[in-house]
Amino acid sequence: QQPVQSPQAVILREGEDAVINCSSSKALYSVHWYRQKHGEAPVFLMILLKGGEQKGHEKISASFNEKKQQSSLYLTASQLSYSGTYFCGIDDRGSTLGRLYFGRGTQLTVWP
């Protein structure tokens, strides 16, 4: 049930791009992306719904391939503030009951 994230860690220079992937073995209704900085709470970034709707961050984009049961988060022209651990959470039921299964996270470090 838990999605698989890749890569486990990424190190970038400021201004470089990164892609973080999230794959599921089950059909997905929606995918949520969060970023957690050390010692802080996870912060919502993006949500992508089956059917193409999405809501999220202005400078971060994501894709959702329903057929392949995977999502990718695109971080372009990375800034120092992008450093943190990125989690994807999957909703495989599409119900109103509210349940997300999270991946292990991808640790992103941006250097000046």
Place this chain on the structure above:
Amino acid sequence: ETGVTQTPRHLVMGMTNKKSLKCEQHLGHNAMYWYKQSAKKPLELMFVYNFKEQTENNSVPSRFSPECPNSSHLFLHLHTLQPEDSALYLCASSQRGQVSSYNEQFFGPGTRLTVL
């Protein structure tokens, strides 16, 4: 207070103690969640409450007992815990309703629990 607050932020307890974690959301949401975050493990969903009713218990041991007296408050009562229960416990809330709605979850800062 804004967003989701949790108290205490840090807690050290012995295996025979009884303690409670408190979560309060100031967002007018109708769903609340408890998650456990251990080192190098994914966020694990423990409990889900919708409109004060428990709708999900993710096979959590009975030494963890949730309580949701109203849609703004959520407690996690702890008793006879084990050292492996040491972790960061996160509370979250969301506005559940329509299947097609976004329902993003807002997290509190967490309680860092250490069981000796």
